[in-house]
Amino acid sequence: MSMDMSQFHGVFIEESQEHLDEMEHLLLALDPTSPDIEELNSIFRAAHSIKGGSGMFSFDALITVTHVMESLFDKARQGKFNFSSHIIDELLIAVDVLRKLLKSYAENTAIDWALVNSATASLEVILDPDCRPEVQDDKKGYGFFKPLNSSNKESSKHEEVKVEDDEGFGFFEPIGEEKTTDKEEDFGFFVELDDNLSDSNIAQQEISNNQDDDFNTEADQSTAQADDSTDQITSYSPQTKSASPSKSITETKTKADTSESSSIRVDIAKIDSLVNLVGELVITQSMLNLIGDEITGVASEKLHSALSELERNTRELQEGIMSIRMLPMSFVFNRFPRVVRDLSKKLNKKIDLTIIGGQTEIDKGLIELLVDPLTHLVRNSLDHGIELPEVRTANGKPETGVLTLKAEQKGGNILISVLDDGAGLNRDRILAKARENNIDIPEHPTDQQVWQLIMAAGFSTAEQVTDVSGRGVGMDVVKRNIESMGGRLEIFSEKGLGSSFQIRLPLTLAILDGMSISVGGQIFIIPLVNIIESVQPQSAQLKFIGNEQVLDLRDAYWPIVNLSHVMDLEPKSSLITEGILVLVETNNTRFALLVDELIGQQQAVIKSLEQHYRRVQGVAGATIMGDGSVALILDAESLALKIDESLKQRVEYDN
Amino acid sequence: MSKSILIVDDSASIRQMVEVTLKSANYQVTLASDGQEAFDLCKVKNFDFVLTDQNMPRMDGLTLIKSLRGLAAYRMKPIVVLTTEASDEMKARGKAAGATGWMVKPFDPAKLLQVASKVLG
Numbered sequence: 001m002s003m004d005m006s007q008f009h010g011v012f013i014e015e016s017q018e019h020l021d022e023m024e025h026l027l028l029a030l031d032p033t034s035p036d037i038e039e040l041n042s043i044f045r046a047a048h049s050i051k052g053g054s055g056m057f058s059f060d061a062l063i064t065v066t067h068v069m070e071s072l073f074d075k076a077r078q079g080k081f082n083f084s085s086h087i088i089d090e091l092l093i094a095v096d097v098l099r100k101l102l103k104s105y106a107e108n109t110a111i112d113w114a115l116v117n118s119a120t121a122s123l124e125v126i127l128d129p130d131c132r133p134e135v136q137d138d139k140k141g142y143g144f145f146k147p148l149n150s151s152n153k154e155s156s157k158h159e160e161v162k163v164e165d166d167e168g169f170g171f172f173e174p175i176g177e178e179k180t181t182d183k184e185e186d187f188g189f190f191v192e193l194d195d196n197l198s199d200s201n202i203a204q205q206e207i208s209n210n211q212d213d214d215f216n217t218e219a220d221q222s223t224a225q226a227d228d229s230t231d232q233i234t235s236y237s238p239q240t241k242s243a244s245p246s247k248s249i250t251e252t253k254t255k256a257d258t259s260e261s262s263s264i265r266v267d268i269a270k271i272d273s274l275v276n277l278v279g280e281l282v283i284t285q286s287m288l289n290l291i292g293d294e295i296t297g298v299a300s301e302k303l304h305s306a307l308s309e310l311e312r313n314t315r316e317l318q319e320g321i322m323s324i325r326m327l328p329m330s331f332v333f334n335r336f337p338r339v340v341r342d343l344s345k346k347l348n349k350k351i352d353l354t355i356i357g358g359q360t361e362i363d364k365g366l367i368e369l370l371v372d373p374l375t376h377l378v379r380n381s382l383d384h385g386i387e388l389p390e391v392r393t394a395n396g397k398p399e400t401g402v403l404t405l406k407a408e409q410k411g412g413n414i415l416i417s418v419l420d421d422g423a424g425l426n427r428d429r430i431l432a433k434a435r436e437n438n439i440d441i442p443e444h445p446t447d448q449q450v451w452q453l454i455m456a457a458g459f460s461t462a463e464q465v466t467d468v469s470g471r472g473v474g475m476d477v478v479k480r481n482i483e484s485m486g487g488r489l490e491i492f493s494e495k496g497l498g499s500s501f502q503i504r505l506p507l508t509l510a511i512l513d514g515m516s517i518s519v520g521g522q523i524f525i526i527p528l529v530n531i532i533e534s535v536q537p538q539s540a541q542l543k544f545i546g547n548e549q550v551l552d553l554r555d556a557y558w559p560i561v562n563l564s565h566v567m568d569l570e571p572k573s574s575l576i577t578e579g580i581l582v583l584v585e586t587n588n589t590r591f592a593l594l595v596d597e598l599i600g601q602q603q604a605v606i607k608s609l610e611q612h613y614r615r616v617q618g619v620a621g622a623t624i625m626g627d628g629s630v631a632l633i634l635d636a637e638s639l640a641l642k643i644d645e646s647l648k649q650r651v652e653y654d655n
Numbered sequence: 656m657s658k659s660i661l662i663v664d665d666s667a668s669i670r671q672m673v674e675v676t677l678k679s680a681n682y683q684v685t686l687a688s689d690g691q692e693a694f695d696l697c698k699v700k701n702f703d704f705v706l707t708d709q710n711m712p713r714m715d716g717l718t719l720i721k722s723l724r725g726l727a728a729y730r731m732k733p734i735v736v737l738t739t740e741a742s743d744e745m746k747a748r749g750k751a752a753g754a755t756g757w758m759v760k761p762f763d764p765a766k767l768l769q770v771a772s773k774v775l776g
Contacts, residue, residue: 005672012668048710049666052739055761056669187735187770189756217776 005057012053013106014265016062020048020102021334024095028337029584032083035076038164045048050098061101061111065094068123075127087126087328092338139297149507156208182540224535254368268357271324278318279605285314286602286626315603323367329407329416330358333372335404336378343382350389350400351382362414369485372417373478377418377501378403380475385422385499395496397421413529415505425493429455451491455479488637490588512606514633516599516625517582520569523622523631525604526593530636548644551581551592558583558592559643563634566618572596591643593634604633618642658775660685663693663707664737665721671758673706676764677771690714694722698728704774705734708766712732717752724753733774737762765768 023046026039047070055063069091075081097119104111170278288310292303344351362370386392386401395401404419427450436440439456442449453459457476482489485506506512514525515534535553543552551558560581564571573579573596581592604623609616609632620635660682662673666684674684677758685702687693693707705723709716711748716736723729733755740759749757758770 008668008672011671042712045665045712048739052708052710052760053668055739056672091670134701187756187758187766188764189735189774275743394700397736407749 009057009105011265012057014049016053016102017099019050020098022046024092024338025090025334027091027095028085030088032085032088033473035083037077040077042074044077045467047073047472058093059101059105060112061116062098062105064116065098065101065119065123068120068127069094069176071126081127088128090122092332094123102113103223136435140293152580182275239450261387266324268325271321272630274321275325278314278321281314281627282318282603282605283624284422285311287628288626290626291600302491310618318603322363325363326361327364327367328358329360329362329367329414330355330365333358333405333407334376335371336374339378341377343379347382348388349382351386351387352400352402356401357407359407362407362505366414366485369481370503370505370531373481373489373503374405374418376475376478378405381420381422381499381501385420385424387423391423399552410504414505414507418501419498420500421498424495425451425454425491425497426499427495433459447493448491449492454491455489512633513601514604514606514623515582515601516543517563517580517595517597518599518629519563519567519596520571522569523599523629524595525565525602525631525633526582526584527620527633527636528601530584530586532585533584534580534591535592537577537581542576546644553583553592558590560592560594560643561639562594564594564596564640566639584636584639589640589643591634591640604631606633657681657683658703659685660771660775661685661687661693661696661700661705661707663687663690663705663711663716665689665708665734669708670766673767676767677679680768680771682771682775690716690719690722693719697723697726699729703732704771705729705732705768706735708760709739710735715751717748717754720749720752720754735770737772 023043026043026046030036030039030043047066051063051066051070054060054066072091074080076083087451097115100115101111103109127590128188139208143482152638173279179529256538265438285307288307292300292307295303336355340351340353357498381403387395387397388404389399392401406415406417406419408415430450430453431441433444434456436452437456437458439453441453445453448643455475455478457474459474459476479489482503482505485505490504492500492502493499512525513528515528515531516525518524535551538553541552543557551560555587558581560576563569564569571579571594576594579594579596580596581594584591584593606621607623609619609622616632618639620631620636621633622630623633625631660677662670662677662684663686664670664673665688670686670688674686675682677684679755683772685696685700687696689711690707693705694714696702697705705719707719714722716738720734721735723732723734734753735756736749736752736754737758737760738749747759755774758766
């Protein structure tokens with residue numbers, strides 16, 4: 001029969017990518033002096049699986065490279081092979097080559113056979129340094145794994161398969177009429193199948209034979225420990241071997257093993273359309289709520305209980321669909337051990353990478369967008385943050401610097417931090433550089449304000465542009481990328497102790513719980529996560545600090561932000577005591593937002609304002625209300641910027 | 656009633672290919688991604704034919720075959736092991752584990768159907 005094998009290519013390419021990721025991950029954690037047998041088995045299996053699939057689909061370039069890799073790891077797991085960090089480097093390069101080849105097959109572009117041959121050659125030298133082997137091991141039946149030259153690779157492959165693997169299977173004992181066993185065949189049976197199979201004597205005999213057999217395989221010993229590790233902290237160390245790397249690897253492997261059997265792959269576009277539909281459903285829900293309010297009598301009661309049932313189900317449906325889109329942060333974090341290893345070598349620095357909270361889940365869409373900004377921040381920290389070993393020692397710090405990648409969920413936000421224990425940001429140098437580049441500098445800038453300067457367009461403090469981080473792409477781009485995801489980048493730094501770059505992102509992009517309020521006849525939504533409480537102020541509670549009015553509530557001062565001023569609207573009353581103060585807490589400050597009145601709590605489907613209009617200060621997006629009108633969703637973080645900086649400090653101080 | 660076949664392979668693409676091939680010949684196909692999962696399935700379901708890969712995480716093919724031969728229902732069932740090498744040593748190990756036969760990877764769909772029709776009669 002003929003079958004279109006290309007229909008399976010997609011799955012193969014995807015699974016091979018996973019195998020390559022795993023291989024890289026394992027290689028990075030591998031201790032060259034005493035490699036863990038279980039890790040070697042896993043790498044072997046990954047190479048073996050790619051080779052097996054490549055054979056099926058005639059991806060010869062992949063076969064060529066993975067075959068040598070497989071032999072190498074087979075030798076290694078039998079203890080006949082010694083690793084060195086140079087060899088691991090070479091193997092990592094080979095993994096990169098495999099990635100390129102996979103990409104070529106995926107995109108149907110020409111295979112770079114020069115690359116294949118050079119990668120194969122360098123692996124062969126590692127495998128057998130004394131002689132340049134011809135690789136082949138014909139008696140093992142690997143004949144078609146020869147490096148094939150580009151011009152006639154297809155035909156030569158098929159020829160060889162035909163010659164050697166005539167039938168593609170074989171039987172040890174004859175089946176039916178077929179009375180001969182051809183050793184050259186590629187399949188076989190150990191007992192006669194038709195009549196003899198039902199002969200219980202023979203079968204019984206077979207079984208008792210088996211039981212006598214002392215039959216050992218590698219996998220027997222290697223399966224046991226895989227199940228119990230749930231470590232939250234994963235630590236990678238290119239220089240030193242600690243106990244945690246192997247544990248973390250076991251953890252990821254277990255996850256992969258168990259998830260594969262019970263999961264399906266779904267096109268992300270299908271999920272996105274579900275997310276949109278749920279968004280529409282939420283809007284319909286609020287329309288129904290409005291209608292429900294108009295109805296009176298017995299029917300109204302029934303309708304309301306049905307509506308609240310519907311609301312609950314809608315919410316659960318929404319949460320369910322959003323959770324499908326969630327992936328653990330380790331999808332992004334796992335690429336950094338390699339980055340840190342390569343860069344620290346290039347920069348002659350000693351750096352340990354610690355990963356915390358890799359299991360924190362985040363929307364898949366955000367994951368993809370996070371890769372570039374995070375890579376930039378990591379490169380920055382390695383290049384500019386962490387000092388050279390000599391410098392560190394001279395300053396009384398441990399020779400090896402620590403870079404930490406951390407993800408955690410805080411309220412409705414995901415907080416992703418890149419922390420280093422390096423030199424910290426240099427205030428004077430940043431100021432000098434900003435002046436040089438004609439960047440606006442506030443008067444008597446606070447540290448926070450100085451750090452913000454490095455995110456201004458056209459700013460770069462590197463004395464010389466290095467090929468590590470000075471790529472012409474500045475922090476301004478990073479900041480813009482993060483803001484385009486609805487997030488925020490914050491910088492904390494202490495001279496001599498290190499820096500922390502924190503990315504704060506909304507947990508989900510689509511729907512939020514909000515409080516609708518009105519000012520000057522317009523309706524706005526405040527995200528519920530930001531709201532602490534709402535009060536109608538008494539005049540005794542209103543005080544002045546300098547020229548700024550504050551709310552004195554239970555011995556704490558809250559700066560007041562008047563929403564009608566910010567939005568340029570006419571408030572219902574000019575008296576604060578006639579309005580409502582919504583106490584809002586943001587990431588690093590808190591304030592009281594003055595509004596006319598509270599309307600009610602509701603879910604809001606976030607519609608991007610930038611996409612249809614432009615970015616507006618103080619506004620995170622828009623939503624469609626039940627009556628079809630549009631309301632703006634307020635962004636508490638940027639509203640906080642309206643508070644006078646000196647007042648903020650004094651309030652903090654007084655508190 | 657069509658015959659039921661259990662496919663055991665840790666590679667999703669190979670599982671998919673084998674599944675599509677066998678289903679095109681009207682076999683009922685069940686998939687398992689490693690030996691342990693296959694063994695657990697076999698304890699509750701009676702397949703007519705098991706085709707298993709050798710190299711897999713958790714439990715490899717030959718261990719699966721040995722374990723299956725210990726189950727009354729699978730004492731005489733055809734079980735074929737997929738292998739990348741057809742060396743005598745490999746064959747001896749397969750036979751010792753109680754495999755009915757062996758089949759070399761890579762194979763094309765036609766060969767798979769040939770093997771299936773032979774063992775299932």
